Amino acid sequence: MDVKDYMETLGRQARAASRAMAKASTAAKNAALLAMAADIRARQAELLAANAEDVAEARANGLEPAMLDRLTLTAKGVESMAQGLEQVATLPDPIGEITDMKYRPTGIQVGKMRVPLGVVGIIYEARPNVTADAAALCLKSGNASILRGGKEAIRCNQAIAVSVRKGLAAAGLPETAVQVVETTDRAAVGHLVAMPEFVDVIVPRGGKGLIERISKEARVPVIKHLDGNCHVYIDASADAEKALKILENAKTQRLGTCNTAESLLVARPVAAALLPQLAAMLIAKGVEIRGCVETQALVPQAKAATEEDYYTEYLAAIISCKVVADVDEAIAHINQYSSAHTETIVTEDYTRAMRFLREVDSSSVMVNASTRFADGFEYGLGAEIGISTDKFHARGPVGLEGLTSQKWIVFGNGEVRG
Amino acid sequence: MDVKDYMETLGRQARAASRAMAKASTAAKNAALLAMAADIRARQAELLAANAEDVAEARANGLEPAMLDRLTLTAKGVESMAQGLEQVATLPDPIGEITDMKYRPTGIQVGKMRVPLGVVGIIYEARPNVTADAAALCLKSGNASILRGGKEAIRCNQAIAVSVRKGLAAAGLPETAVQVVETTDRAAVGHLVAMPEFVDVIVPRGGKGLIERISKEARVPVIKHLDGNCHVYIDASADAEKALKILENAKTQRLGTCNTAESLLVARPVAAALLPQLAAMLIAKGVEIRGCVETQALVPQAKAATEEDYYTEYLAAIISCKVVADVDEAIAHINQYSSAHTETIVTEDYTRAMRFLREVDSSSVMVNASTRFADGFEYGLGAEIGISTDKFHARGPVGLEGLTSQKWIVFGNGEVRG
Numbered sequence: 001m002d003v004k005d006y007m008e009t010l011g012r013q014a015r016a017a018s019r020a021m022a023k024a025s026t027a028a029k030n031a032a033l034l035a036m037a038a039d040i041r042a043r044q045a046e047l048l049a050a051n052a053e054d055v056a057e058a059r060a061n062g063l064e065p066a067m068l069d070r071l072t073l074t075a076k077g078v079e080s081m082a083q084g085l086e087q088v089a090t091l092p093d094p095i096g097e098i099t100d101m102k103y104r105p106t107g108i109q110v111g112k113m114r115v116p117l118g119v120v121g122i123i124y125e126a127r128p129n130v131t132a133d134a135a136a137l138c139l140k141s142g143n144a145s146i147l148r149g150g151k152e153a154i155r156c157n158q159a160i161a162v163s164v165r166k167g168l169a170a171a172g173l174p175e176t177a178v179q180v181v182e183t184t185d186r187a188a189v190g191h192l193v194a195m196p197e198f199v200d201v202i203v204p205r206g207g208k209g210l211i212e213r214i215s216k217e218a219r220v221p222v223i224k225h226l227d228g229n230c231h232v233y234i235d236a237s238a239d240a241e242k243a244l245k246i247l248e249n250a251k252t253q254r255l256g257t258c259n260t261a262e263s264l265l266v267a268r269p270v271a272a273a274l275l276p277q278l279a280a281m282l283i284a285k286g287v288e289i290r291g292c293v294e295t296q297a298l299v300p301q302a303k304a305a306t307e308e309d310y311y312t313e314y315l316a317a318i319i320s321c322k323v324v325a326d327v328d329e330a331i332a333h334i335n336q337y338s339s340a341h342t343e344t345i346v347t348e349d350y351t352r353a354m355r356f357l358r359e360v361d362s363s364s365v366m367v368n369a370s371t372r373f374a375d376g377f378e379y380g381l382g383a384e385i386g387i388s389t390d391k392f393h394a395r396g397p398v399g400l401e402g403l404t405s406q407k408w409i410v411f412g413n414g415e416v417r418g
Numbered sequence: 419m420d421v422k423d424y425m426e427t428l429g430r431q432a433r434a435a436s437r438a439m440a441k442a443s444t445a446a447k448n449a450a451l452l453a454m455a456a457d458i459r460a461r462q463a464e465l466l467a468a469n470a471e472d473v474a475e476a477r478a479n480g481l482e483p484a485m486l487d488r489l490t491l492t493a494k495g496v497e498s499m500a501q502g503l504e505q506v507a508t509l510p511d512p513i514g515e516i517t518d519m520k521y522r523p524t525g526i527q528v529g530k531m532r533v534p535l536g537v538v539g540i541i542y543e544a545r546p547n548v549t550a551d552a553a554a555l556c557l558k559s560g561n562a563s564i565l566r567g568g569k570e571a572i573r574c575n576q577a578i579a580v581s582v583r584k585g586l587a588a589a590g591l592p593e594t595a596v597q598v599v600e601t602t603d604r605a606a607v608g609h610l611v612a613m614p615e616f617v618d619v620i621v622p623r624g625g626k627g628l629i630e631r632i633s634k635e636a637r638v639p640v641i642k643h644l645d646g647n648c649h650v651y652i653d654a655s656a657d658a659e660k661a662l663k664i665l666e667n668a669k670t671q672r673l674g675t676c677n678t679a680e681s682l683l684v685a686r687p688v689a690a691a692l693l694p695q696l697a698a699m700l701i702a703k704g705v706e707i708r709g710c711v712e713t714q715a716l717v718p719q720a721k722a723a724t725e726e727d728y729y730t731e732y733l734a735a736i737i738s739c740k741v742v743a744d745v746d747e748a749i750a751h752i753n754q755y756s757s758a759h760t761e762t763i764v765t766e767d768y769t770r771a772m773r774f775l776r777e778v779d780s781s782s783v784m785v786n787a788s789t790r791f792a793d794g795f796e797y798g799l800g801a802e803i804g805i806s807t808d809k810f811h812a813r814g815p816v817g818l819e820g821l822t823s824q825k826w827i828v829f830g831n832g833e834v835r836g
Contacts, residue, residue: 369830
């Protein structure tokens with residue numbers, strides 16, 4: 001097989017299918033999702049058998065345990081895949097929404113209609129559940145999609161693709177509206193991200209390495225999610241109880257998520273009063289503290305932080321810590337060292353809270369809340385395609401809307417321009 | 419001078435200035451704009467003298483008349499530049515706008531705040547008025563900017579830059595918030611579009627050649643405006659008078675604008691009745707018709723259209739014409755041949771109007787209105803950075819909002835994630 005020809009064929013088919021998807025009714029899209037869910041449930045044994053073969057091969061090839069774990073599908077996993085499809089069916093259809101229709105002095109009425117982006121390419125690692133999830137989100141948002149999963153999951157992904165195609169056909173939608181790439185040749189990814197004539201946007205779902213590689217090669221826009229070096233700033237007017245509770249949740253609820261706090265800033269006026277108890281809580285939870293000289297003076301167990309520490313997303317039981325003069329230094333520090341994902345201030349001071357909200361240049365900025373809330377579901381989006389660390393198009397948690405655009409529409413009655 | 423070093427210095431300065439601009443008050447931004455306008459008026463003689471030198475050199479170098487015309491600044495041009503700055507000062511400030519704050523079941527209140535993109539690079543041709551215009555739009559939207567105009571206008575652009583810097587300083591804003599590139603070395607453009615660490619978006623303003631070149635080289639997002647191959651579709655239920663009026667305006671009001679109609683589609687049931695009079699109007703206005711076989715049968719003066727004609731943005735007194743079966747064929751034809759800029763249907767039929775609006779995949783889709791309305795000012799945006807023919811980020815006429823993004827903000831009261 002010529003991989004380039006193959007990918008171009010998928011691209012051409014997706015472009016054609018995207019026309020049908022753009023005008024597909026909400027009922028047809030939901031019917032497809034429900035039919036997919038039913039078929040996935042009915043074919044549970046088949047899916048598990050395909051996955052077992054994938055897992056056996058991956059194990060023989062020495063895939064590391066954490067990845068094997070993500071690759072493995074259980075009966076419960078199949079059920080949750082089906083439920084995920086059903087949940088997307090319950091979400092409001094973003095497509096066709098008309099907003100802001102306003103009369104202009106010329107007599108025309110101008111506003112916007114929400115439309116799909118067209119063709120979405122999803123590139124992900126060896127997690128079979130992403131196949132169903134990504135297919136559902138692209139379908140509901142009226143896009144055609146091309147899905148490229150990790151090669152270790154190829155048999156299971158192809159088995160899921162059968163259900164997806166059956167669901168589309170049952171609803172009278174083109175089967176090429178969702179295409180799962182059948183080749184494991186790595187060159188397929190390079191072609192997928194370099195066909196602007198056929199693909200409108202790429203959404204990589206996976207580790208930083210994958211995303212960086214794709215961003216570099218892509219010739220179409222990429223909705224990308226890089227680091228989450230999130231900060232908790234304890235202001236001079238912080239409520240001590242809230243500070244303790246928020247820091248504990250932000251740092252220790254889960255160590256490996258992108259919205260976990262990686263750095264603690266404490267205002268000098270309250271450092272002596274608060275830092276020891278904050279540190280005691282962290283140390284009791286097994287978190288290593290790497291701090292500035294002032295931190296070390298107040299917290300004997302703290303190691304010295306290097307410049308590099310302040311730039312680091314640990315994804316581990318480590319936190320960097322710095323005593324800062326005031327909210328100005330906190331904002332400046334964050335805008336310099338943060339990855340612009342999520343930051344929170346703990347304060348009872350109105351003016352400093354509002355300044356922090358306005359001046360911190362991150363995708364989520366919070367007052368008196370845990371950074372762990374930065375999440376599409378917690379924000380009420382109902383679904384999450386990813387979290388964008390870019391500013392262009394979409395920023396922060398991205399729901400179905402991130403896969404759409406708005407065109408202008410005009411209602412006239414024979415008006416012409418003067 | 420090392421051009422790369424020079425551009426990186428501008429980039430670094432712009433990135434630093436963007437922090438101050440993001441938090442600049444509306445009052446300060448407006449004060450800067452008004453001070454620039456006053457200074458430009460006060461320095462009219464200086465600006466005209468600088469421009470006269472540019473024009474003399476360009477003439478000696480054999481610049482073509484149309485470009486010489488655009489390069490030439492008059493006293494009236496200086497005044498309209500000043501007025502343009504004052505008008506941007508009257509526009510609402512998009513930055514800091516908080517919307518959609520909703521309580522979530524967890525107790526946090528989540529919504530969005532509008533923020534600048536950061537640093538905007540503007541690349542344009544030898545039109546000195548763009549320098550003031552682009553500086554104003556970037557400033558009002560809270561961005562730092564780097565402006566690179568055509569080399570023929572270098573003296574006048576530098577003279578305008580003096581007023582811009584004075585205006586910024588008078589308002590207490592960093593003078594590096596707007597930087598006009600001082601070198602005419604073409605390599606500067608290549609560097610400007612390839613510094614993602616310093617520049618967040620590029621807006622090219624100029625001909626298709628410029629935009630295509632920049633899009634190819636850019637390593638940051640580009641808000642780009644390519645062809646305007648716009649269609650007027652006369653439906654079987656069209657009101658004849660509206661059809662005539664709209665076609666006349668769309669095709670003949672101005673021949674060289676991007677929202678001018680370049681192709682006419684007529685539904686077969688009304689072709690015999692309407693096409694001859696539509697054609698007579700066009701021919702009377704000196705427009706050449708290139709049509710399909712049916713068009714030629716009804717309009718003896720029509721030449722034969724080639725496949726290529728239907729893809730062409732003439733920007734001239736020529737129109738392509740095709741008789742189509744119905745709204746389905748019209749939509750399919752447009753989605754195939756159009757550049758996805760602007761299309762209009764003339765019809766009294768509700769269902770076909772709504773289908774056209776939904777199914778035509780262009781940045782502006784209209785019912786019973788002239789395509790000439792596709793314009794930021796006509797749409798009420800108050801300003802226009804450009805017209806985007808992309809779907810990602812911004813589509814169609816782009817106002818100040820196109821230079822902004824939205825971050826998520828959270829008001830909490832000590833909430834943590836469960």
